[in-house]
Amino acid sequence: MAGLTEHPVLGITDIKEESNENKATDKVVREEEGEKEMALIAGNSIHRSGSRPQLDLSGAAIQGNFEEKDPTILLPNQSDDISHLALDIGGSLIKLVYFSRHADRSSHDKRKMSIKERLGLLNGNRRSYPILGGRLHFVKFETNKINECLDFISSKQLHRGGMDSRSWHPEAPANENALIKATGGGAYKFADLFKERLGVSLDKEDEMDCLVAGANFLLKAIRHEAFTHIEGRKEFVQIDHNDLFPYLLVNIGSGVSMIKVDGDGKFQRVSGTNVGGGTYWGLGKLLTKCKSFDELLELSQRGDNRTIDMLVGDIYGGMDYNKIGLSASTIASSFGKAISENKELEDYRPEDISLSLLRMISYNIGQIAYLNALRFGLKRIFFGGFFIRGHAYTMDTISFAVHFWSKGDAQAMFLRHEGFLGALGAFMSYEKHGLDDLMVHQLVERFPMGAPYIGGKIHGPPLGDLNEKISWMEKFVQKGTEITAPVPMAPPGTTGLGGFEVPSSKGHSLRSDASALNVGVLHLVPTLEVFPILADSKTYEPNTIDLADHSELEYWFTVLSEHLPDLVDKAVASEGGTDDAKRRGDAFARAFSAHLARLMEEPTAYGKLGLANLLELREECLREFQFVDAYRSIKQRENEASLAVLPDLLMELDSMSEETRLLTLIEGVLAANIFDWGSRACVDLYHKGTIIEIYRMSRKKMQRPWRVDDFDTFKGRMLGSGDKMPHPHKRALLFVDNSGADIVLGMLPLARELLRRGTEVVLVANSLPALNDVTAMELPDIVAEAAKHCDILRRAAEAGGLLVDAMINIQDGSKEKPPSVPLMVVENGCGSPCIDLRQVSSELAAAAKDADLIILEGMGRALHTNFNARFKCDALKLAMVKNQRLAEKLIKGNIYDCVCRYEPSS
Ligand SMILES: CC(C)(COP(=O)(O)O)[C@@H](O)C(=O)NCCC(=O)O
Ligand SMILES: [Mn+2]
Numbered sequence: 090m091a092g093l094t095e096h097p098v099l100g101i102t103d104i105k106e107e108s109n110e111n112k113a114t115d116k117v118v119r120e121e122e123g124e125k126e127m128a129l130i131a132g133n134s135i136h137r138s139g140s141r142p143q144l145d146l147s148g149a150a151i152q153g154n155f156e157e158k159d160p161t162i163l164l165p166n167q168s169d170d171i172s173h174l175a176l177d178i179g180g181s182l183i184k185l186v187y188f189s190r191h192a193d194r195s196s197h198d199k200r201k202m203s204i205k206e207r208l209g210l211l212n213g214n215r216r217s218y219p220i221l222g223g224r225l226h227f228v229k230f231e232t233n234k235i236n237e238c239l240d241f242i243s244s245k246q247l248h249r250g251g252m253d254s255r256s257w258h259p260e261a262p263a264n265e266n267a268l269i270k271a272t273g274g275g276a277y278k279f280a281d282l283f284k285e286r287l288g289v290s291l292d293k294e295d296e297m298d299c300l301v302a303g304a305n306f307l308l309k310a311i312r313h314e315a316f317t318h319i320e321g322r323k324e325f326v327q328i329d330h331n332d333l334f335p336y337l338l339v340n341i342g343s344g345v346s347m348i349k350v351d352g353d354g355k356f357q358r359v360s361g362t363n364v365g366g367g368t369y370w371g372l373g374k375l376l377t378k379c380k381s382f383d384e385l386l387e388l389s390q391r392g393d394n395r396t397i398d399m400l401v402g403d404i405y406g407g408m409d410y411n412k413i414g415l416s417a418s419t420i421a422s423s424f425g426k427a428i429s430e431n432k433e434l435e436d437y438r439p440e441d442i443s444l445s446l447l448r449m450i451s452y453n454i455g456q457i458a459y460l461n462a463l464r465f466g467l468k469r470i471f472f473g474g475f476f477i478r479g480h481a482y483t484m485d486t487i488s489f490a491v492h493f494w495s496k497g498d499a500q501a502m503f504l505r506h507e508g509f510l511g512a513l514g515a516f517m518s519y520e521k522h523g524l525d526d527l528m529v530h531q532l533v534e535r536f537p538m539g540a541p542y543i544g545g546k547i548h549g550p551p552l553g554d555l556n557e558k559i560s561w562m563e564k565f566v567q568k569g570t571e572i573t574a575p576v577p578m579a580p581p582g583t584t585g586l587g588g589f590e591v592p593s594s595k596g597h598s599l600r601s602d603a604s605a606l607n608v609g610v611l612h613l614v615p616t617l618e619v620f621p622i623l624a625d626s627k628t629y630e631p632n633t634i635d636l637a638d639h640s641e642l643e644y645w646f647t648v649l650s651e652h653l654p655d656l657v658d659k660a661v662a663s664e665g666g667t668d669d670a671k672r673r674g675d676a677f678a679r680a681f682s683a684h685l686a687r688l689m690e691e692p693t694a695y696g697k698l699g700l701a702n703l704l705e706l707r708e709e710c711l712r713e714f715q716f717v718d719a720y721r722s723i724k725q726r727e728n729e730a731s732l733a734v735l736p737d738l739l740m741e742l743d744s745m746s747e748e749t750r751l752l753t754l755i756e757g758v759l760a761a762n763i764f765d766w767g768s769r770a771c772v773d774l775y776h777k778g779t780i781i782e783i784y785r786m787s788r789k790k791m792q793r794p795w796r797v798d799d800f801d802t803f804k805g806r807m808l809g810s811g812d813k814m815p816h817p818h819k820r821a822l823l824f825v826d827n828s829g830a831d832i833v834l835g836m837l838p839l840a841r842e843l844l845r846r847g848t849e850v851v852l853v854a855n856s857l858p859a860l861n862d863v864t865a866m867e868l869p870d871i872v873a874e875a876a877k878h879c880d881i882l883r884r885a886a887e888a889g890g891l892l893v894d895a896m897i898n899i900q901d902g903s904k905e906k907p908p909s910v911p912l913m914v915v916e917n918g919c920g921s922p923c924i925d926l927r928q929v930s931s932e933l934a935a936a937a938k939d940a941d942l943i944i945l946e947g948m949g950r951a952l953h954t955n956f957n958a959r960f961k962c963d964a965l966k967l968a969m970v971k972n973q974r975l976a977e978k979l980i981k982g983n984i985y986d987c988v989c990r991y992e993p994s995s
Pocket of ligand 2: 765827862922947
């Protein structure tokens with residue numbers, strides 16, 4: 090093991106793992122067979138898709154041409170539990186926002202209730218309207234294909250969502266005469282068609298009201314909604330909610346509206362222009378014979394407008410017009426060259442015409458927008474509307490115009506949900522929709538499998554349609570259109586040298602549905618909260634490594650790609666290795682590879698990208714293909730092996746002096762953190778011995794000083810130094826990491842020490858499985874097992890309500906002892922190896938309020954994320970670095986070096 094030096098530390102005596110009983114299961118090299126067996130046994134009892142509705146595939150049909158690349162699939166009998174819908178019917182596109190809600194499936198088991206009671210969570214602040222847990226979906230259709238839109242609404246029964254004319258009644262029976270909120274001209278034009286086809290009336294909402302309501306919601310509620318786009322570089326802008334107004338909203342649809350927004354519901358349409366998206370498409374269609382807007386845009390990618398635009402240099406014999414600051418390449422007159430040249434339309438390349446048109450219209454909009462911003466003293470201009478459709482060159486052109494005319498004073502910003510402002514605003518106009526009160530931390534955006542492939546073409550994100558998803562993946566494979574591995578990294582897709590120059594490279598071919606790819610499904614989780622003891626939640630950034638650095642991005646993409654086959658093997662084995670599991674495993678691998686490829690191509694496609702997001706995306710993708718817990722049997726086996734040696738370890742610890750014990754405990758945590766099935770190097774290591782052999786080897790090679798070693802300061806705080814008497818912490822939050830030795834031989838003994846010293850301990854674990862991390866659901870059983878051998882743990886677990894169901898039976902006369910401080914378990918609200926402390930469970934937030942010590946353990950929670958996080962209380966970050974590159978980068982060290990970083994509260 091590179092990087093570890095020989096140094097004997099703790100000799101665990103009488104290691105029970107050598108007993109016949111354990112030998113067979115303990116050998117890591119035999120894990121594959123064991124895993125299959127265990128998975129088969131477990132298979133019967135595991136409830137596979139507990140959190141997802143089942144798909145009703147009856148009557149499913151592909152709509153339109155079967156040979157089409159992305160045909161629409163209609164599922165006539167599928168409906169989500171409850172759905173609500175709002176529409177924006179524009180001249181070119183119909184935008185739908187619909188909400189689906191599932192019944193509250195959160196468990197109310199006795200243990201959870203008891204902890205909630207203890208943390209004062211039970212009589213909490215109930216909302217006066219139904220809990221808005223659910224998902225917001227964004228879908229669009231071309232207006233001239235309105236029948237497809239009606240079929241879609243009908244297939245999902247979105248028009249029967251239980252709304253009355255104004256308010257939200259999710260429990261109401263299906264309502265044939267429902268009113269659907271709608272905005273845009275089509276709400277008038279197609280009202281009769283909706284009545285006739287769906288039996289619903291459109292409740293019309295003012296377009297401007299909706300645009301503003303939608304934009305205000307997005308800018309306040311979505312963390313990475315607004316971004317700048319300059320010379321191919323996209324940068325997300327953190328908007329201060331208290332300093333949002335006033336701003337100029339420029340909505341570029343068929344025409345253009347410019348709205349000065351002063352607050353919620355406070356706005357004025359100050360200007361507009363009839364030269365907008367409709368002009369580009371209309372003129373483009375006439376001049377190039379293009380069949381669609383996207384085709385026209387794609388043409389522009391290959392265009393050279395110098396052949397048709399009159400440039401300053403054309404007038405000045407190739408010279409700049411320096412006196413007024415115009416370069417020779419500045420467009421003096423769009424399409425101006427056509428006057429003097431003796432050419433017909435056919436003599437011009439459609440590509441050049443399209444680019445010339447695009448630049449003409451984009452500059453014009455950018456210029457008028459800036460002049461209006463100047464008129465009202467507005468510094469910020471947000472551009473939205475479906476004209477932009479995530480098209481880099483369009484955004485660069487508008488940005489250039491704003492920058493050029495304002496001499497850098499004003500900045501153009503764009504919105505990820507650019508096309509959905511009106512539809513979202515219409516949705517907001519339902520009374521008591523609850524969105525008003527939602528905060529950034531209560532929204533989680535997820536990108537389902539379809540995102541890299543199909544954008545909005547499949548009609549709306551499928552609702553739990555596993556089979557359908559798998560078929561889609563297989564279909565793409567057959568057609569050879571899949572992206573199996575990340576494409577080579579390109580430098581940031583520069584779109585030109587600046588708006589007035591000829592684009593040097595306008596990126597590769599345009600995605601047919603570029604804008605839809607940038608919008609995920611918004612999960613509304615009202616129970617999420619900001620971790621209350623962050624020193625400064627406004628400046629908190631969870632990710633340590635900046636993936637904006639391309640070499641980092643490339644490295645981590647390669648790591649994740651290479652880990653994929655092993656992960657698929659584990660996932661398939663965890664589901665019994667059946668044909669069905671293999672099919673799902675294959676589909677998962679393709680879907681995740683496609684995500685990677687998509688993000689490699691455009692790292693900001695799903696918002697700001699950090700390593701934590703990538704690791705979470707992988708877990709989400711596994712869940713999407715219904716792999717509930719890929720490492721389930723490995724975790725079980727490692728827990729058992731570790732629990733078998735725990736009593737000896739505890740005995741040995743108890744024979745030590747306080748000081749030696751504390752050091753041994755911290756060493757133990759660091760050494761046991763080696764059990765990480767997400768690390769390539771560690772997995773290779775597991776083939777070399779049993780769990781306990783590896784644990785012992787890891788312990789032996791612990792040598793201080795560790796690469797980051799604040800142990801002495803921590804010890805001073807814990808045990809006192811000089812005249813300073815120690816005073817125990819009141820409550821410690823222990824963010825635990827892996828199953829097996831990590832939790833059983835590392836974190837639990839440390840928790841026990843804190844309990845012994847009178848500190849309440851809250852074990853904070855994942856809500857959902859991720860790699861081999863222990864979950865909050867699994868912890869009570871592990872604690873109960875450990876408590877069988879330890880009075881301190883048992884009494885604390887009893888006091889913490891952890892043993893309500895556990896059968897433990899020890900007569901040791903502990904009744905005479907004073908009551909113990911409690912040991913509790915809370916879930917953290919996530920299902921990833923990392924943790925973003927801006928979005929944690931309400932249980933954890935409540936537990937944190939009285940905490941004066943936080944211990945973050947493991948690479949994911951203490952290094953990849955939160956390494957630079959500061960807290961209002963004492964914090965200890967413990968991890969073994971199991972990746973060479975990270976070790977070099979973060980601590981200038983080597984793989985298997987350790988971090989013990991202690992940061993007292995300031
Ligand atoms: C996924 C992990 C963050 C889990 O580490 P842990 O939090 O369990 O210590 C880590 O294993 C990791 O960064 N793995 C990828 C890099 C590698 O294979 O070296
Ligand atoms: Mn882990």
